Amino acid sequence: MAHLLGAESLRVEYPTRVVLEGVTVGIGDGDRIGVVGRNGDGKSTLLRILAGKQEPDGGRVTRRGGVTLGMLDQADELATGLTVLETVVGDRPEHEWAGDRNVRDVLAGLIADIPGHTLVDDLSGGQRRRVALAALLSREWDIVVLDEPTNHLDIGGVHWLAGHLKRRWSPGAGALLVVTHDRWFLDEVSQDTWEVHDRIVEPFEGGYAAYVLQRLERDRQAATMEAKRQNLMKKELAWLRRGAPARTAKPKFRIDAANALIDDVPPLRNSVELSQMATARLGKDVIDLLDVSVSYGEKQILHDVEWRIAPGERTGILGINGAGKSTLLKLIDGSLEPTTGRVKRGKTVVVATLDQQLGDLSAVAHERVSAVIATKRTSYTAGDKELTPGQLLERLGFTSAQLSTPIKDLSGGQKRRLQLLLILLDEPNVLIMDEPTNDMDTDMLAAIEDLLDSWPGTLVVVSHDRYLLERVTDQQYAVLGGRLRHLPGGVDEYLRIAAHAAAPTGSQDAGRATVASVTAAAPASTAPSAPTLSGAERRTLEKELSALERRIAKVQGQVDALHVQLAEHDVSDYSGIAALHEQVRGFEAELESAEERWLELGELLG
Template sequence: MVNLINLESVSKSYGVRPLLDKVSLGVGEGQRIGVVGLNGGGKTTLLEVLAGITEPDSGRVSRVGGLRLAVVTQRTDLPEGSTVGEVVLAGYAAEYEWAADSRVRSIVDGLGISALGLDTSTSALSGGERRRVALAATLVAELDLVVLDEPTNHLDVEGVRWLADHLNARKTALVVVTHDRWFLDTVCGRTWEVTGGRVEQYEGGYADWVYARAERARLAASAEEKRKNLARKELAWLQRGAKARTSKPRYRVESAEALIADVPPPRDTVELLTFAKRRLGKTVLELENVTLTAGERALLDNATWRIGPGDRIGLVGVNGSGKTTLLRVLAGETEPAAGRRIEGKTVRLAHLRQELDDLPGELRVLQAVEEIAGRVTLGKQELSASQLAEKLGFPPARQWTPVEDLSGGERRRLQLVRLLMAEPNVLLLDEPTNDLDIDTLQQLEDLLDSWPGTLVAVSHDRYLVERVCDTVVALFGDGEVTHLPGGIEEYLSRRSAAAEPRPQAKQQGAAKSSAAEWRVAAKELARLERRLDTLHKKETELHDALAAAATDPDRLQELNNELKTVLAEKDEVEQRWLETSEAVE
């Protein structure tokens, strides 16, 4: 394989801190490489050195002659006074030229450029919209190598899947920094971890990286004990969780099974539900006959939604569907146009908003945390303010940094620490993964695994939703909150089925269409099989719990009701499995 770019003993420092220290590596033709590591650890610097935006302090960067390279960084500069169409379709003289190209049409539609309007001035765009325009302009071009820094930021779940499918269909080499673990696993065949000035290289995507890191942690010194436990727990999730990974070499699977032999399941749902009911009672949050509008558009139309004790719900929908507005109504911050909101008497609610305007800039990090409380109990874990701050990415030395000097990502983490220190029993999380690196995401998920309360999370990170939430609901724009037994995959299938084909798309061959439909059906079938496995395990656990509660009538009734719910969902999933299997045969 010919390398498109080579780095030889490259070093780069800012101040006295070396971000890259004598790094040697290469990017081969057609390789798809995911770059991971702590925030501030040098990932963006590595990308900028690769792309030629930044010169190294020492070492050599060589590129193959005639390399067609494009980079999309987090610093998006678009030409002043231009329109969206002029930026994205700069290489086309007339509309019919790009409209006749199915690949370009797919990019324009898939990234929501059509919805923005090709005649819209770039000066009127938000930061997220500008990122999408820059990404579309890059993908339209014929390239040998694409370098992307956090491309999934500002994309909804549907947009992230579209981008993954698009990149997988191209032969273009890719180097991408992202904290979206589903995207890493779906797109990347190699992973670079930037740590301590080095770049550790691993075969495979996120799952393989976790395998390798867990093995490395097993062999590490006792000082790495905390990290080892987290890596092993994450590995247990990957083995038992929603996404089956059976393509690993047998020796690696056996090694992984040995590593997690004594690791408990990430979450004991029955135990947490029982605890949540004791804390919260029967009523938590309810919306009755609610009508909610945004301008003249109805987000909810006479809708009723009841959220119970211990419910862990992922809320999905396209950008602009009203997810954030709905969270604000649940939090009591916004009044609906009609209907009523009911809140249980024992509810202690915390709302993680996307805005960062509620932090005391005059305090230091630890003081800002201790302002809420000195100690906190999260499930079975009791932590001091300093310990919780350290778990979410603030080492002891950083805890004395003034809040006003923190980066955007650090301020987001501090917001989350303060929210958890209040010991809420109802959490409303609006895009909690924004600006969090993978290590911090693992720590957050570890905390939420044992957190016994009600949770509603809006997130485009499908990995987090599948890991932390038991139920998925969606806003489809029909005025309802729709329950999705099949989770995010069902949401994406429904969105695909509802989308009307473009006139040009109808002209494409039937064979290509049927092949695409078969792939969608095959993925759906695999997802349904995983869901059936999960429901079967729940059914077994509930039967065991019923046997153990034989002398407790109240507990028996509670467990019996839960078992009925599980069996009803199991029947529904089995029916959908039968229907889907016919399409795959």
């Protein structure tokens, strides 16, 4: 494996502390490295030094001659006055970049929804991020360095990016170095992991899942060694008192370290117990959305949504940006009334929202953490344990010294954790989480997930973080075309539906369709025209379309009715539940087939 880039004895010091000390690392051809660690421990600093954007206080960085490196920094530095297309493809002639399969793939995967003639100065923060990523990936590099590339990407975009990076180079060629809090993405693209902690960089073989196992084994061995040191005489005495037969059987290390580590760990959640607790706190009625539609002016965002939320239900909501997810959350928390239909709430329902704005903390920004906590409850029950606010703070990664810190001086991740703690101390029984992973590192996400495992209320999560969705929710729904659709197949099913809906008709290459949409010229002039239909053919197709819409509505109603039966069914009747699930799967398959034909008819009719 050829050496591409390396660093020797790096030292980085800030006025208040040393971030890196004596760090030596190397990157070679074929390396795919994910970088993890707590916020503030130096991950981004390490990447900037390796990319040559920051000078270390000590040590040196070496790069093999002729090696090219491209980096996506957290600050999106785009030249002003340029269009999106000029930013992404530069001054290359159209025939050159339009014939480049990699460029077409990047345009289709990242910025197909942004007109190419738009000035970058007029873009939103999320659009600028995607354009910066597209500009980087549309060029050839020996080493690609990415700092939080999944920010502002939806689940489909993250899925595309992982696939692009895996097929970007042939095996054994090129190198990738990526910092991200998206653990699913990290596991997909990385073959090795670097953990930045305590001024050092510690390497691990494998992606995120392998790193978790190795780190747990490392911590277990360290704890075992410390326990042995502290209790040596006590163990020796116990050993001697067991007698000769016991001394003939020496303890042996288990080969299967993973099983040894987790064989006594209980399931993530005791679903039956949590459901019973949720029912006791909430009753049978939580929130029902009954034939709900929402319109803003003439634009309809949601239509004919039927959803009965059960006590203790843990639901993830998927959908592209602008699909109506936030509107759906506002219906649930009562901040928005539907245009038609009605929202029915149980008498004991108390809804709380962990949103993206941190608005709840702005009023107490100058107060200390301890003073704000003191205004809340003195204890909190998590599962069968009673915790003080201080213990909850410790569980969420706060130190005792941070209790006296003014809230305005906390980092973004610390503010998010404090916001969640304050919400939980108010003891809501319905919790809405809107993009909760912002500003969180992987350790803090794991701590929050652990806390939510013992929370007995109803949970609704909107997130582009696939790992989090699959970890804390038991079922997923998608907002598609203004309708709410259940996803028995989870995120994979959503990605299949989204890919089918985005695919162009016929055998036309998706990349060519995207090229047409991002050029400065009007895309309509290059888009394929719908086939010419005779009057009789059009009427026949319109009749079929109308019949399909009625059929889809009917089948959806049958699916919703079955979900109601499942929610009310006796949990001990396993055969009855299995039969209901089988019926749901049958109707879902019929619904998917009908929707695919509906899309085809829509394309034919224009």
